[in-house]
Amino acid sequence: MSLQTRAIPVLSDNYSWLLQDTATGCTAIVDPGEAAPIQAVLDAAGGRLDLILLTHHHADHVGGTDALRARYKARVAGPAAEQARMPALDIALKDKETIAVGHSQGHVLAVPGHTLGHISYYFADPPTLFCGDTLFSLGCGRLFEGTAEQLFESLKRFASLPDETLVCCGHEYTQSNCAFALHAEPDNAALKARAAEVKRLRAEGRATVPSTLGQERATNPFLRAADVLTLARLRREKDTF
Numbered sequence: 001m002s003l004q005t006r007a008i009p010v011l012s013d014n015y016s017w018l019l020q021d022t023a024t025g026c027t028a029i030v031d032p033g034e035a036a037p038i039q040a041v042l043d044a045a046g047g048r049l050d051l052i053l054l055t056h057h058h059a060d061h062v063g064g065t066d067a068l069r070a071r072y073k074a075r076v077a078g079p080a081a082e083q084a085r086m087p088a089l090d091i092a093l094k095d096k097e098t099i100a101v102g103h104s105q106g107h108v109l110a111v112p113g114h115t116l117g118h119i120s121y122y123f124a125d126p127p128t129l130f131c132g133d134t135l136f137s138l139g140c141g142r143l144f145e146g147t148a149e150q151l152f153e154s155l156k157r158f159a160s161l162p163d164e165t166l167v168c169c170g171h172e173y174t175q176s177n178c179a180f181a182l183h184a185e186p187d188n189a190a191l192k193a194r195a196a197e198v199k200r201l202r203a204e205g206r207a208t209v210p211s212t213l214g215q216e217r218a219t220n221p222f223l224r225a226a227d228v229l230t231l232a233r234l235r236r237e238k239d240t241f
Contacts, residue, residue, distance in 0.1 A: 002021055006041075010032070010037050011033045017031070021101050027048045029053070031170055035064030055079070055118060056079065078093065093119060109121075110154075111134040113151030122161060127162050128168060135155065135220075136174070140223070165214075169210075175199070178194070194215065194219045
């Protein structure tokens with residue numbers, strides 16, 4: 001297992017994700033919404049940051065980028081399609097390109113919907129997906145810029161990934177998503193079990209993510225939507241739930 005991953009809570013309900021390639025010590029952070037909590041973790045671990053990976057331009061995902069870049073001399077990679085709307089990119093990434101974190105290769109997936117240029121990063125060892133605000137545990141991102149058709153196709157891009165893939169999303173939204181998921185699928189036994197787990201985790205003050213793609217395929221109504229019309233209806237209902 002060459003990539004180690006750790007969630008760092010930032011802002012009110014965001015997660016940034018710390019990656020370290022065990023073979024080389026190369027360290028990266030995904031979506032640094034603010035600098036201070038990340039800096040504290042990095043400095044406690046030796047003060048190394050080589051790469052900042054951005055999924056989309058929203059401020060709660062990029063707000064700490066420039067401060068971290070300045071402190072650690074890290075390179076910044078992110079979606080080429082959004083480079084005019086985010087901190088300056090050293091590496092502008094497009095669909096199906098790769099980005100190395102030491103010996104670990106991240107595969108870039110274009111996943112428009114939440115924003116038009118949103119990307120995700122998939123690492124195979126162990127299978128780990130950094131999906132920003134495209135997919136949440138038991139939910140998906142709002143359609144701020146894209147269409148339901150785009151989001152449906154984006155979620156389909158995760159279909160080839162293995163069930164054990166860790167879903168490292170951008171927010172601790174699982175408990176609120178759970179209420180809507182149970183509304184959408186009240187008879188889903190796997191979802192009921194997940195709801196009980198989520199309630200217990202939050203009562204203990206613990207994170208509910210990462211989940212796995214297998215869990216999401218069994219419980220997430222948005223990922224389970226059979227067609228665009230169903231996804232669009234669910235997203236409209238969730239927006240006002």
